[in-house]
Amino acid sequence: MLEIQNLTKRYGKFLAVNELNLHVGKGEIFGFVGPNGAGKTTTMRVVCGLLKATSGDVFVDGISAIKSPSSIKRKVGYVPDFFGVYDNLKVTEYMEFYGSLYGIEGSDMETITDGLLELVNLTDKKDFYVDTLSRGMKQRLCVARALIHDPELLVLDEPNSGLDPRARFEMKEVLKNLGSMGKTIIISSHILPELAEMCSSIGIMEKGRLIASGKVEEIMEKSFGSRPIHIKTFNDSQASEEEAHDNLNRLLMEQPNVKRVSFTEDEAVVTFTGSEEESAKLLKCLVSSGMLISDFYREKEDLESLFLEITGGDGNEEKEA
Amino acid sequence: MKKKKLKMNPILKKELVVSSRSIKMSMALMCVCGMLTLIVIAVLFSSGSFRYSYDYSSLIMLFPVLGIAECALISFMVPIITASSISGERERQTLDILLTTPISTFSIAMGKLNSAMAVVLMYVVTSIPFISIAFVLGGMKWTSLFGLILMYIYIGFYVGSVGVFCSSIVKKSIAATILTVVIGCSIIAGSFILYGISLSVDYHAQAEALLAAGKEASGISATGIPAILMFNPYAPVFDFFLRSLSSYSVYELVDRACNGKMNGFWEFIYKAWIPLSVLINVAISLLFVKCAALKISVTRNKKKRKVKG
Ligand SMILES: Nc1ncnc2c1ncn2[C@@H]1O[C@H](COP(=O)(O)OP(=O)(O)O)[C@@H](O)[C@H]1O
Ligand SMILES: [Mg+2]
Numbered sequence: 001m002l003e004i005q006n007l008t009k010r011y012g013k014f015l016a017v018n019e020l021n022l023h024v025g026k027g028e029i030f031g032f033v034g035p036n037g038a039g040k041t042t043t044m045r046v047v048c049g050l051l052k053a054t055s056g057d058v059f060v061d062g063i064s065a066i067k068s069p070s071s072i073k074r075k076v077g078y079v080p081d082f083f084g085v086y087d088n089l090k091v092t093e094y095m096e097f098y099g100s101l102y103g104i105e106g107s108d109m110e111t112i113t114d115g116l117l118e119l120v121n122l123t124d125k126k127d128f129y130v131d132t133l134s135r136g137m138k139q140r141l142c143v144a145r146a147l148i149h150d151p152e153l154l155v156l157d158e159p160n161s162g163l164d165p166r167a168r169f170e171m172k173e174v175l176k177n178l179g180s181m182g183k184t185i186i187i188s189s190h191i192l193p194e195l196a197e198m199c200s201s202i203g204i205m206e207k208g209r210l211i212a213s214g215k216v217e218e219i220m221e222k223s224f225g226s227r228p229i230h231i232k233t234f235n236d237s238q239a240s241e242e243e244a245h246d247n248l249n250r251l252l253m254e255q256p257n258v259k260r261v262s263f264t265e266d267e268a269v270v271t272f273t274g275s276e277e278e279s280a281k282l283l284k285c286l287v288s289s290g291m292l293i294s295d296f297y298r299e300k301e302d303l304e305s306l307f308l309e310i311t312g313g314d315g316n317e318e319k320e321a
Numbered sequence: 322m323k324k325k326k327l328k329m330n331p332i333l334k335k336e337l338v339v340s341s342r343s344i345k346m347s348m349a350l351m352c353v354c355g356m357l358t359l360i361v362i363a364v365l366f367s368s369g370s371f372r373y374s375y376d377y378s379s380l381i382m383l384f385p386v387l388g389i390a391e392c393a394l395i396s397f398m399v400p401i402i403t404a405s406s407i408s409g410e411r412e413r414q415t416l417d418i419l420l421t422t423p424i425s426t427f428s429i430a431m432g433k434l435n436s437a438m439a440v441v442l443m444y445v446v447t448s449i450p451f452i453s454i455a456f457v458l459g460g461m462k463w464t465s466l467f468g469l470i471l472m473y474i475y476i477g478f479y480v481g482s483v484g485v486f487c488s489s490i491v492k493k494s495i496a497a498t499i500l501t502v503v504i505g506c507s508i509i510a511g512s513f514i515l516y517g518i519s520l521s522v523d524y525h526a527q528a529e530a531l532l533a534a535g536k537e538a539s540g541i542s543a544t545g546i547p548a549i550l551m552f553n554p555y556a557p558v559f560d561f562f563l564r565s566l567s568s569y570s571v572y573e574l575v576d577r578a579c580n581g582k583m584n585g586f587w588e589f590i591y592k593a594w595i596p597l598s599v600l601i602n603v604a605i606s607l608l609f610v611k612c613a614a615l616k617i618s619v620t621r622n623k624k625k626r627k628v629k630g
Contacts, residue, residue, distance in 0.1 A: 049420075050417055052619060074423060078418070086339060086413070093338060101419070
């Protein structure tokens with residue numbers, strides 16, 4: 001579906017994207033992760049035909065975005081990272097305007113608008129003025145707008161940035177729906193766990209290069225292996241605290257992926273290298289041994305520490321001279 | 322054969338909806354009407370229409386006074402509207418989205434220009450009753466009214482295209498507005514300066530030749546020189562008012578200046594002054610629009626994006 005070959009983009013002397021190669025299959029949801037300035041937006045703008053590449057090529061459905069940018073316009077829908085809306089325009093008129101740019105008019109337009117507003121959960125905002133919508137609603141409206149011509153590839157640049165948790169959740173639902181509709185989607189974000197939840201594969205970008213890419217599980221396992229697990233037990237007072245700790249410690253150390261156990265005031269912190277499935281099995285094992293678990297969670301890791309791990313310590317130097 | 326429907330430019334259509342809803346628009350319309358009313362009253366007073374003896378024919382003065390006032394109004398208003406058109410899309414960050422749709426950059430530029438024109442037309446329509454006083458009471462020809470409206474449209478198109486062009490090359494709307502005024506004024510001044518230089522060169526050349534023959538220089542010898550002024554966007558407007566108000570036209574003025582030494586070719590040119598200069602300047606405006614379109618298209622898109630993070 002999307003094929004990026006040796007894509008390089010320079011801004012003057014500054015190398016924003018360096019020899020990027022990427023393949024995204026049909027129906028895949030691909031997540032682009034990387035810190036600010038990694039070159040995600042630049043790559044996406046080239047894919048959408050908004051930016052000329054310095055060298056290399058991008059193929060959408062076999063058509064070169066560099067050589068024939070006009071013919072990929074009907075195949076790609078783009079939601080930019082920052083965008084504004086027009087004043088004094090209602091939601092339906094907003095959709096109609098963009099529809100008319102694709103030559104969609106009349107009753108077709110109405111059907112499409114209704115369907116898309118339903119999809120992004122904005123049906124009740126139909127007659128609102130676009131500039132009165134909340135940030136999250138605008139973002140979802142922009143997704144609906146990008147889908148107006150039924151593109152095969154949807155490119156979303158940081159669709160979650162600046163949204164509150166509720167709006168994030170709603171956006172995620174929309175994207176999941178789209179995924180189940182079989183659209184090929186590329187999403188960028190600088191927060192990995194956020195993407196990991198909805199993407200089938202991800203690529204990690206840094207300083208214009210793709211430093212890791214593949215199935216989410218593989219990358220997550222490789223990079224999140226050492227996230228510690230926090231366990232809080234409920235002490236039913238028959239044993240002393242010391243004994244309870246010893247008990248737990250012994251049980252945990254018997255487990256295959258546990259490297260180290262330490263105790264804080266009220267919880268055990270377990271250095272664990274297993275996958276999500278293995279951590280679930282660990283919990284099951286603890287519970288079946290009669291332990292009373294009141295809290296069990298695995299630390300979420302932010303991208304910064306992931307980068308430190310993958311790039312060996314220099315991952316977060318994003319400011320270029 | 323494919324059926325071709327006549328479709329309205331989507332951008333024009335949207336802008337019409339938006340501007341018809343803005344309060345600024347109706348306020349401005351009210352201001353214009355107020356201004357025109359004041360002008361009419363001033364002309365009525367100065368022509369003595371409120372005294373015992375009326376001289377209705379002096380009401381004909383309303384025609385050039387209102388006409389020129391409105392031309393000036395259009396010359397200032399249209400650039401203000403168009404100068405923020407494309408830079409406004411940039412500031413609002415909606416241009417990128419437009420560029421991912423199949424609409425051509427030329428259509429974007431044209432849509433912006435035409436929506437400014439639509440606003441102008443609205444002002445023009447509002448002002449017709451005022452101007453009509455000159456026709457009803459002052460005895461002006463009705464064809465002149467039609468011609469005047471065409472002049473408004475023409476001048477709006479020209480200054481609008483300069484505005485769209487500036488809007489495409491400058492990022493900030495305010496800067497674009499200033500640049501539009503600067504470019505507009507330099508085109509006007511430029512045509513006069515070029516004209517003046519050519520005249521003096523011609524005069525000196527003549528003077529030397531005639532001095533040798535013992536005669537004095539008289540009139541323009543190169544009859545093509547006044548044609549330079551055709552590149553002034555207001556050239557057709559000038560001729561239009563001249564023709565409407567007097568029995569003269571640019572042709573007669575040049576003919577006199579040349580002491581009747583005009584040949585057939587130039588005679589044709591000066592007689593067709595209005596259509597020719599309109600044609601030249603409309604071609605120049607289209608060039609401005611085309612340049613704006615090239616400027617916003619991706620190949621030329623060198624705009625610097627903000628560095629984040
Ligand atoms: N128009 C531009 N001119 C110069 N440098 C740019 C331009 N656009 C982006 N950059 C630089 O290219 C790098 C990559 O930017 P970008 O693709 O926006 O990163 P991301 O989206 O991953 O945060 C950044 O360091 C940025 O400063
Ligand atoms: Mg970005």
